[in-house]
Amino acid sequence: MSLLEIRNLDVRHGLLQAVRDLSLSVEKGETIALVGANGAGKTTLLRTIAGAHMPAGGSVVFNGIDITTIPAYRRVGLGVALVPEGRRLFGQMSVEENLVLARSAGRRGDWTVERVLEAFPNLKPRRHAKAGNLSGGEQQATAIGRALMTNPEVLILDEVSLGLSPLAVDRVYASLQSLIGGGTTIILVEQDLRRAMRVADRIVCMLEGRIVLEGKRGEISREQVSEAYFGLGTDKGRVHA
C-alpha cells in the first residue's frame, strides 16, 4: 500500500480549476519532485494534501486513512507536514519558539530543537533571534525545522529555494540530503530542474492542473521534462518509465 494515495483530485479557487482529475501515489521513503510552470497547480496540490485547501472532488488517502475532509491541524497529527511557500514563520516569535510550537500536534518522534539546530547549524547562533529578523536562508531553515518538529511521515516542501541566494539554496539542500538519506518521504516543488533531477527519485511534471509526465530519475531526460513543462510535447500521455 502506498503511503499517500491521491485519486481523481479536483481543486478549485472559485471559478478557476487549479487541479484537474489528478491521481498520484507516493511510496514510503520516496522523494518526489513536482515541476511545472507557474500556475500549473503545484502549490494548490501541496496545500490540498496538507489540508490548507479543501478539494472539490476526489480523495486523499494517507496511511490507509481517508483524510480528504480532515482539517489541516489534524493531518499534522497524522504525520503530514507542509513547509508553505513564502515560509510563513511567526515573525514576532523567536526561532526556538517557532520550533517548539510545532510540538502542538503531539506526535512522538526524535526531532527536538537540539536536533534541528544540528541539522541546520546556521540557526545555532540565531536561536533566540526573532524569526522576522532572519535572513532568507535562515528563515527557510527554520520553516523546514518547524515542519520536522512535528515528526512527519511525509514532508512537503513548497519552493524551498524561492528568494534564496545560490549559497543558501546549497545549504538547504545539503540538509535535505541527510533527511532523504534517513528515509523521510519528501514531496517537493523545485523550479530548478537540474536540482530537482538530482535529489528526487521520481519527477512529476504538471501542466494546467494535470500530470503530463512522470518518471523515475535516470529514466526520463531533461528534454522530455522541458517539453512537458511548456506543453510542447506531441505525446501528452504520461510516460511510465
Next chain:
Amino acid sequence: MMIWVNQIVQGILLGGYYAVIACGLSFMFSVMRIINLAHGSLAIVAAFGLYVLADQFGFDPFGALIIVLPAMGVIGWVLQRTILERSQRGGMLVPILSTFGLSIVIDNLLFEHFGADTRSLAPYIDELSWDSWQLTDDISIGKLAAITFVTAVLILGGLQLFLTRTQLGRAIRATAEDPDTVGLIGINARRVNAAAAAIAMLTVGVAGAFLGMRATFDPYAGGPQLIFAFEAAVIGGAGSLWGTLIGGIVLGVAQSIGAQINPQGFLITGHVVFLVVLLARLHVDEIGTRFRKTMRRSA
C-alpha cells in the same frame, strides 16, 4: 502641595483598577482582532453573579470568585464559538455590531431580573471597603485600592508569563500573527481562540469583582466601564499588556487631578487626556514614518 501628591497617588491606584478592566479588552483585541463592546456589560454580569452569591448564599465575594471565574471562562468560550467566530467571518466591523447588540441584550436582561436598584459588594467585605494605611497626615492608601493595584500587576505579569512560557500561550500569539498557518503545524486555531476568549473573560470577572467592591453598579453600569477600559487600552497602546497598566495609570491620574481642579472635572479630564494621546499618537506615527523614510533615503 500635598493635596496634589495625594491626588497623584490616588490616581495611580485608580489606574490599577482601570488596568484590570482594560486588560481583557486589550488582550482580545491583540489576539483575536475583536473589539468587544459587551466588555463592560460582561463585567457587570460578573458583579451581579458575585452579588447573588454573597447576598443569597452568604459567600464572601473573594471566595465566590471560585464559582464566578470559571463561569466567566465558560461564557467566554461559548461567546467565541457562538457569536464572535461567526461574526468575524463577516469582516472586522461585524463583531463590533454583534457585541454592541449583545451588550444591549445583557443590560436589559439584567434590568429585567434585578431592576434598577444600585448594588454594591462593599457591605460583604466588611472593613476592607473603607480601611486604609495612613502614610502621612495627608496621604493614606485604601487597602482595597492597594489590593486592586497589586492584582492588576499580578494579572498582567501572569498573562505575560503565560504568553511567553506556555505552549498554549505561544499558540495564542502565533494564532494572532497568522491564523492560517498555525493549522499547518498542528494547532487548532478555533480552540486556541476560544481559550483566549475564556482567559479574557476571567480578567473581566476579576474586574467585575473590584468594581462591585470599590463602587456601586446597576444593570446599565457596563457602558461607562467599557469607556474607561477602552480609554486605558488606547492610551497604553492597544494590545500591549504593560502599556495597559500605564494607560490605566495615566487615565486614573488625569481623572483625579481633574477632580482636584474642579469637582466636575473628573470625567472630562480623563476624556481630554484620552483624545490628546490619541491625536498625538496619530501625529507621532506620521512623523515617525516620515523620519524612517528620510533615513532610508539617505542610507
